Amino acid sequence: MRRTRWLVLAAISFLVIAVGSTYFGRVALQKKDAPRAPRPLPPGIDATAENWHFRKTDGNKPVAEISAKSSRQIKEPSQFELTGVELHLFHKDGGEYDQIKSDKAEFDIANGIMYSDGDVEITMGVPADQPPNGRLLKIKSSGVTFETKTGKASTDRMAAFTFQKGDGTAVGAEYDPNTGELHMKSQVELHWKGKTPDTKPMTIESGEAVYKEREAKVYLMPWSRLRRDTLTLDAGPAVVTLEDNVIRQVETTAAHGVQNDPDRKVEYKADQLHVELDEDGVITKITGEQNARLVETAATAQTTVTCDRVDLNFDAAQKDS
Numbered sequence: 001m002r003r004t005r006w007l008v009l010a011a012i013s014f015l016v017i018a019v020g021s022t023y024f025g026r027v028a029l030q031k032k033d034a035p036r037a038p039r040p041l042p043p044g045i046d047a048t049a050e051n052w053h054f055r056k057t058d059g060n061k062p063v064a065e066i067s068a069k070s071s072r073q074i075k076e077p078s079q080f081e082l083t084g085v086e087l088h089l090f091h092k093d094g095g096e097y098d099q100i101k102s103d104k105a106e107f108d109i110a111n112g113i114m115y116s117d118g119d120v121e122i123t124m125g126v127p128a129d130q131p132p133n134g135r136l137l138k139i140k141s142s143g144v145t146f147e148t149k150t151g152k153a154s155t156d157r158m159a160a161f162t163f164q165k166g167d168g169t170a171v172g173a174e175y176d177p178n179t180g181e182l183h184m185k186s187q188v189e190l191h192w193k194g195k196t197p198d199t200k201p202m203t204i205e206s207g208e209a210v211y212k213e214r215e216a217k218v219y220l221m222p223w224s225r226l227r228r229d230t231l232t233l234d235a236g237p238a239v240v241t242l243e244d245n246v247i248r249q250v251e252t253t254a255a256h257g258v259q260n261d262p263d264r265k266v267e268y269k270a271d272q273l274h275v276e277l278d279e280d281g282v283i284t285k286i287t288g289e290q291n292a293r294l295v296e297t298a299a300t301a302q303t304t305v306t307c308d309r310v311d312l313n314f315d316a317a318q319k320d321s
Helices: 002-033
Strands: 045-058 061-074 079-090 096-108 113-127 138-147 153-163 166-176 181-192 202-212 217-228 231-235 238-243 246-261 264-277 283-298 302-313
Touching: 061 096, 079 113, 096 138, 138 166, 153 181, 217 246, 231 264, 264 302
Parallel strands: none
Antiparallel strands: 045 061, 061 079, 079 096, 096 113, 113 138, 138 153, 153 166, 166 181, 181 202, 202 217, 217 231, 217 238, 231 246, 238 246, 246 264, 264 283, 283 302
């Protein structure tokens, strides 16, 4: 009887050891195969994500789309820090959008404001169903603020422009896709090329400028300067009219100019001045009205004409006039 009791106790001990060994073995195996616990978020961070996407619509029409390679949601102030950012701000009809690219940006969803302190590239008027092409206006700047509710983009820093027929710079710029207006705030300089590579470019300078895309006009203020080869024109406010992205007309006030060729110098001034150019951007005619004055200086003589109106007709030949 006593021997049987020892056998029972031994059997129970064996079972306990076997079961315990199996249990602890399985627990160890589960710990080994269990996925690693995620790292705790840094202080002040609510969430992180890869391939982040945000979309804002008005009914069935898209208003704004933002995509980023990665994002961090900040607690205070409540906003997102984005990297590898691409923003699409759609025009009213939804058929075109303005494409904005930046390495880093901060996005306040509640107020619909995105800000990028670093380099930004903006491509205006991209067709919604087609990739961007080389004919579109591009803006490169930094310190840019975007309003996703209105589509407006603005900066107070240096901005560089590239368009089909030239390029330029300005300090401070603002673009509103709803009106199609680009406001260049100060120190404006634009370089306009002709249709052919050998056509001499025209440089336009002003204190401030507004490009109205729908009117195909550039408004220069409070002063303007046009330079092309040997011709220079200084004036007050001016309106430049475009046709197929080529300058065709310039209207200005309080103007005085000079064309200083090697064998002849022509100086002119008038209260009102109208300049016409051909499809290659070559000047064909300048008309001055009110207090017009013309001084022509050649090697052997000087001629001065004072009248109410003066017409200068230019012979456009060999890509010049």
